[in-house]
Amino acid sequence: MGSEFSIKLRELRASVSLEHRSEVDLLLGTLISQSLVTAAGVELLRRPFGVRLGWTRFTDRFSVSAALQARLGIASLFFSGLSSFLDSGTREFSFALAVAVQFDATIPFIVISGRAEGFVFIDTNSNSQRDPGEVGPKNLILLLGNEKARTDERGFFRFPPMEPGTYELKIEKLPTGVIVKTALPQKIRIVAGQTLKLEIPLAQVAVIEGLVFHDENRNGQADSGEQGLGSVRVFLTDATGKTRDQRTDSEGRFAFSELLPGKYTVALDVRSLPTDFSPTTPAEVTVELKAQEQITVNFGAAERPRTVKFPPVAQFEFTPERPKVGEVVRFDASESFDPDGKIIKYEWDFESDGTIDAHGVTVEHIFSQAGTFTVTLTVTDNDGETGTARKTITVGP
Ligand SMILES: [Ca+2]
Ligand SMILES: [Ca+2]
Ligand SMILES: [Ca+2]
Ligand SMILES: [Ca+2]
Known part of the structure; x- marks a missing residue:
């Protein structure tokens, strides 16, 4: 229903017509036939048929009328059921049939559009609802199609009026430490004459980061002078059992960012350690992560203890x-x-x-x-x- 309405509205246009009109006056029962009237009208048209609301000047009088219209190119056939003559102050009812040549103009000042507006908010109590006191980041830029909107200090944003249609909603750049809880980009439908209300919950996230280091003295601590181990795989498993992994950078560092609060297990993939290396710290650590928290988990590894032993030498x-x-x-x-x-x-x-x-x-x-x-x-x-x-x-x- 909405889309049909919006299609009709898109065909809204103004026109000027040169008409030849034949009219039956219902009161007098006479047939009036006249040529060359000028008419100005606003049409609601769904091609080739439509409705025209017109203002017409006859040779000797004005009328407003509503007409059914069939249109073929610039030619139109009108069937009018109602005319009201303004100059005489009377209303007359007549049926008229007119053939017209029309010259169109779009009506730029009639905005046929819909809007989208809403709030971005940090869902501090994690219920995905915007509760009192839950405001959003200021100056966040949202994109809808080619339009942009910026959040104010409450997290409120409003897009400019847009043509009806379906658009992708995105956030240009999120500040660090937050993620969008709903899936973005999201398809948004703009309907003519309607304002779509949006609410976009954000969650504050936490980070688990750490270091895999060459624990040369095998004491389980990252001492100064002990280098990081690069390219070692680290697994992160959340409370639902979902696992992701990462390899350490050349300095032995890893970081799982954008984590929702909860319980996580961080584990070292011992097979990815350098040859003959084994962990000198527990290879699996479970942590409870709170919002905005940053937890560090370090893993040490070193060459396995040597297996060749030298016997003592006796002398006396x-x-x-x-x-x-x-x-x-x-x-x-x-x-x-x-x-x-x-x-x-x-x-x-x-x-x-x-x-x-x-x-x-x-x-x-x-x-x-x-x-x-x-x-x-x-x-x-x-x-x-x-x-x-x-x-x-x-x-x-
Ligand atoms: Ca909430
Ligand atoms: Ca050490
Ligand atoms: Ca020995
Ligand atoms: Ca002896």
Whole structure:
């Protein structure tokens, strides 16, 4: 209905006609036939048929009339059912048939248009309704077709009058920290003579950002000097299970912006870490995000601990070199070492019979018999690796 009405309105035009008119006067029952009258009218036309409201000057009088009209090019056929003669102050009813040649002019001052206006508002209580106190950002520019509108301090905007039709509604540029809660661009229909009321809710958003860093000292903290890891994939999953992902930039940074408040899980894709790297922090973190909040989640990763271990090296000296029975012999293993850790145990077996006789870096022993003995030192490092050294000692009588 609306579209039909608007199509008719678009055909609204003014015309001047040269007519030949034949008229039957109903009161007198006479036929009047006259030529060359000038007529000015406003037509509501849906081609080729229409209605004309006209003001006509006959050779000797004026009338206003309503006529049904059929139009073919510049020629028209009118069938008029009502004429009112102004000059005589009387109303006369007549039927007239006229053939006319018409010259058209559009009527620029008659605006046949519709409007759109409304509010952009920050929906602080998240109910998608504009509640008291919920105002919008000022100076936000909205686009409807080729027209622009700007919000005032209340968030109110009004587009200029527009031709009826369907247009795309967009917001030119949103301030940071807000998103539109309804889908935009949106198709908007402008209807002639009507003002469309729009309400566009905005939501304040939050950000989860962070860093994936090379945790060289494996302490779980991003210490100064520890570089970011680029191109590492980070997943973000919201409370509904919807997941999106992002890769870190060359400095190891990532940022999920424009997030609605809620619960999120941020997870590191460990397969995207550099070769041999593993996380040194929890690879998955759950956060509760509030409006406008900015939460930082950092992930550390480093090379996996090495799997090759070096055993300790056992070395010892003893004095005197040629002890006698009953003499104290001093053994010193302080030259022993471990290349990649430390020695935690020293075990001495003075005659290599398999029974440990003493513990410690330096020990003393008295041989009770003369003879040649093999002394065995076994050292154990912090990884449980062992090293052994043997020396022979000759004990004199
Ligand atoms: Ca609200
Ligand atoms: Ca660190
Ligand atoms: Ca070792
Ligand atoms: Ca022994």
